[in-house]
Structure formats: C-alpha cells, structure tokens
Amino acid sequence: MRLLRWLLLVAAALCATAPACAERIKDLGTFQGVRGxxxxxxxxxxxxxxxxxxxxxxxxxxxxxxxxxxxxxxxxxxxxxxxxxxxxxxxxxxxxxxxxxxxxxxxxxxxxxxxxxxxxxxxxxxxxxxxxxxxxxxxxxxxxxxxxxxxxxxxxxxxxxxxxxxxxxxxxxERAVDAGFASSPEILFNLAEADLTTVRRVADAINRSVGAGRARAMDAVTVAISAQQGAEFRTALMGQIENLPVDPADAAARVIVNARTGTVVINGAVRIAPAAVTHGKLTVRVDEKPRVVQPGPFSNGRTAVEQSSALSVDEEKHPMFAFQPGASLADIVKAVNAIGASPADLVAILEALKQAGAMKADLVVL
Structure with a gap:
C-alpha cells in the first residue's frame, strides 16, 4: 500500500513538472486540396x-x-x-x-x-x-x-x-479526383481555426525542420510552403510536416451559453477584474382554498362558495461576494456555487459582469 501511494505521488509530481503537450500540425488543419x-x-x-x-x-x-x-x-x-x-x-x-x-x-x-x-x-x-x-x-x-x-x-x-x-x-x-497539390506553385496548409499566433508558430516549426525561408504565413489561416514539383517528393514532404509538434496559442477568453438547455461553458482563459456581485431571488406564492358555505336549516339561504386566498412572499437574501483581480475559472465557479445560482442566474451574472466591464471575454449565446 505504501509503495502504491509513493508511485502515485511520483506520477503526480512528474505530471506537474512536465511541459504542456504540443499538438501535431496535422491536428491543427489540413493541406489544401487534400480533402473528401x-x-x-x-x-x-x-x-x-x-x-x-x-x-x-x-x-x-x-x-x-x-x-x-x-x-x-x-x-x-x-x-x-x-x-x-x-x-x-x-x-x-x-x-x-x-x-x-x-x-x-x-x-x-x-x-x-x-x-x-x-x-x-x-x-x-x-x-x-x-x-x-x-x-x-x-x-x-x-x-x-x-x-x-x-x-x-x-x-x-x-x-x-x-x-x-x-x-x-x-x-x-469509378473515378479518382485530382487533388492538384503535385503541380501547384506552393503547398498550402490551412488551419481549422484562424489564429495569428498559431499560424506563425506553424510556419516557424516548418522552417526549423525543412529549412529556413521555406514556409511563410500568408494570413491568419494559411501557411505557404515552397517545394519542388512532383507528387512523390511533395507527398514525403507533407508527411514530414504534418507530424511536427507545435504549441498552439491559448484560446480566446469565451463564455458559451446554450439558451435552450441552460448549459454554460467557460474556458480557462476567462479572467474577472475586481467586481462585487449580489444575487437574490423573489418568490411570490398564492394559495387558493375555497370553501362551501351551507345555509342554516329551514332558512331561505342558498349554498355558496366562499373564496379564501393566502398570499406569501419569500425573498432569498445572499451576501455580496467580491472577485479579486485576475479571478480565474475556479474562482468564478466557487463563488457561483456558494450562492446556489441556477444556470439562468449564472447567465444573468455573466451578462452583468460583461456590461460592467469586469469580464473581458466573448459571450456567445447559442
């Protein structure tokens, strides 16, 4: 048991000190013309x-x-x-x-x-x-x-x-499709998502591997790679390039809200500036308890229904909580869970933080 515990501690230490895993270029996009x-x-x-x-x-x-x-x-x-x-x-x-x-x-x-x-x-x-x-x-x-x-x-x-x-x-x-990469002036690699930092890193990785000046970033999506004509040579070059490791840029701060299901996803790049938030819920309850009123015996009265209503108001009060400078995703989740906010309430809080300028992130509503 002690040996197992020691191995787990060593594994945790190695994971904590290891650098972030780089992505292969083939996982970041595709070569132009090589598609279904x-x-x-x-x-x-x-x-x-x-x-x-x-x-x-x-x-x-x-x-x-x-x-x-x-x-x-x-x-x-x-x-x-x-x-x-x-x-x-x-x-x-x-x-x-x-x-x-x-x-x-x-x-x-x-x-x-x-x-x-x-x-x-x-x-x-x-x-x-x-x-x-x-x-x-x-x-x-x-x-x-x-x-x-x-x-x-x-x-x-x-x-x-x-x-x-x-x-x-x-x-x-019955018929093959000519991809056109063998005779094109350059080999073009397109990122799946536009990112200026990532496209520059891809071009730098290719230049380090196949020679300086061979690859250049044309825009936020495309990397142009100069190569000699011929399907055999270019196939080998593309196979070498697509397995090169690259550290992609961090994703932009973004909050995704699905209005139909109430699902809220916040990525790790979201940061909150100093802000104070309070949240409460007001519940109004109306209970109707009608009762039947019977007339006295041998009287001229008639049976009637008497309405009886009970009104109550319940307001949940939560203390105001403050976000410290640079609050992370974990801080946001901890604060929201502390007040018991529902997904709809969380959306309202996030919208208010963005309107107040305390959240620098894209708020995407699906």
Whole structure:
C-alpha cells in the first residue's frame, strides 16, 4: 500500500513538472486540396415487405427507368403499385486520394412515404459529385437499425429510424479526383481555426525542420510552403510536416451559453477584474382554498362558495461576494456555487459582469 501511494505521488509530481503537450500540425488543419468530396445519388430499393412507396410518381418513374435498362417496356398508362419498392437518396464521402476499385460506405434514406427499408436491396445507382460527374456506383443489401410495425387498428410502434440505413462498402469508386497539390506553385496548409499566433508558430516549426525561408504565413489561416514539383517528393514532404509538434496559442477568453438547455461553458482563459456581485431571488406564492358555505336549516339561504386566498412572499437574501483581480475559472465557479445560482442566474451574472466591464471575454449565446 505504501509503495502504491509513493508511485502515485511520483506520477503526480512528474505530471506537474512536465511541459504542456504540443499538438501535431496535422491536428491543427489540413493541406489544401487534400480533402473528401461529397457524393449523392438517386436509386430504388426493392424487396421490401409491403413498406414501400406504393404508387408515388417518382418511384414509379424510377422503376420504369430500371425496367427499360433491361429491355422491358411497361405498357403506357399502367403504373405498378410499388409496395415492395421505395425511392431513396444515397449519400457518401469520397476520401482524398481514393482510387478506382476502392469501396465506400454509403447511407440510404427514403425519399417518399416508405415506412421501412428493412430487408431491402439497393439496385445499382450512380453517385455524382458537385460537378455532376459520376464518381462511384452503389449497390447492395441495407443494414437498418430501426424497426417499424403497424397493427390492423391503426396502432403503430417505431424504434429508431427504419426509413434510413447503411451499406458498408456499398459503393465502388469509378473515378479518382485530382487533388492538384503535385503541380501547384506552393503547398498550402490551412488551419481549422484562424489564429495569428498559431499560424506563425506553424510556419516557424516548418522552417526549423525543412529549412529556413521555406514556409511563410500568408494570413491568419494559411501557411505557404515552397517545394519542388512532383507528387512523390511533395507527398514525403507533407508527411514530414504534418507530424511536427507545435504549441498552439491559448484560446480566446469565451463564455458559451446554450439558451435552450441552460448549459454554460467557460474556458480557462476567462479572467474577472475586481467586481462585487449580489444575487437574490423573489418568490411570490398564492394559495387558493375555497370553501362551501351551507345555509342554516329551514332558512331561505342558498349554498355558496366562499373564496379564501393566502398570499406569501419569500425573498432569498445572499451576501455580496467580491472577485479579486485576475479571478480565474475556479474562482468564478466557487463563488457561483456558494450562492446556489441556477444556470439562468449564472447567465444573468455573466451578462452583468460583461456590461460592467469586469469580464473581458466573448459571450456567445447559442
């Protein structure tokens, strides 16, 4: 037991003296052009157990198109009842550097009034990019996590969302996307969040690793890196750069308030100038206790209801508390907890501190 306690003390001491862990450059942003692309498509799911679209026009047209693909022409004026088929939208993400023949996971969602896609099979459908070019073909059996049942009397039971499902590896890449980084004049690295200090530190880290003057900060987001042409050389250089450690700048002081849920998040950079705060709550209570008044026997009186109201006012009084210069997040939490303030009360206190100029932080209301 003593040995375990001693080891815990040593570990705590090491954690206290160790420097803050630096972030890898790859965790701070991405190289321009090295990104995924969204794909969408329209298709027909068949094999449903009577939970399809029935006779919706676009589902009928889709089935006629599929039939025509196999050389079958439905007679004019005849619209099949498609209870076992459903029109669906297909979505997928084409990752960077995806090559023809690779598999993609796809999500299939009902477009019309299909009750469930459970047990369905997606017929071959093209997936298009933003340029309306076909980049993948999708087909396969759906995996649906939801369940929907309906009784003869109209009662229904639904678990999760049965009108949407996934097909792991359900699409095959047919065309690759040229990222363009191999022939561009420079390699551009973009931060996920704009920050002048962080972008300068990223440029300095790259210059220390690959040579002085190779990287320059163009603005608060982008670092331009000079490199010779060629995909092989640039791929190796980007792999070296993305693993370099960088100490990102401290986040800006910010208070996030979710007005719908009452959630309040305060980051550690928030500081409070000297200020005094008092907070109280006034509760007014009205109790109505009506009573029935009976007339005397053999009288001409009538039974009546007599109103009886009881009013009370309860005002909670809390002592004023003061924030010392440079009060931290821990001081704010301790003071607010001491007076028992609710999230709504905390928002009011923070707004008042900001209006008084005692809190230098961004107050963001979601």
């Amino acid at each position: 692309n969204q794909l969408t498509g329209y298709g027909i799911v068949v094999g449903l157990a009577g939970t399809g679209d029935d006779s919706l026009d676009y589902a009928t047209q889709g089935m006629k198109g599929i039939a025509a693909r196999f050389g079958m022409q439905l007679p004019a004026g005849i619209n099949p009842a498609l209870k076992n088929a459903a029109a669906v939208m297909i979505t997928a993400e084409l990752p960077a550097f995806a090559k023809p023949g690779q598999k993609l996971d796809i999500t299939v969602s009902a477009l019309g009034k299909a009750k469930s896609l459970r047990g369905g099979t997606l017929l071959m459908a093209p997936l298009n990019g933003a340029d309306n070019q076909v980049y993948a073909m999708a087909q396969g059996n759906l995996a649906v996590g939801g369940l929907g049942i309906e009784g003869a009397d109209g009662s229904k039971l639904t678990v999760n969302v049965p009108s949407s499902g996934r097909i792991p590896g359900g699409a095959t890449v």
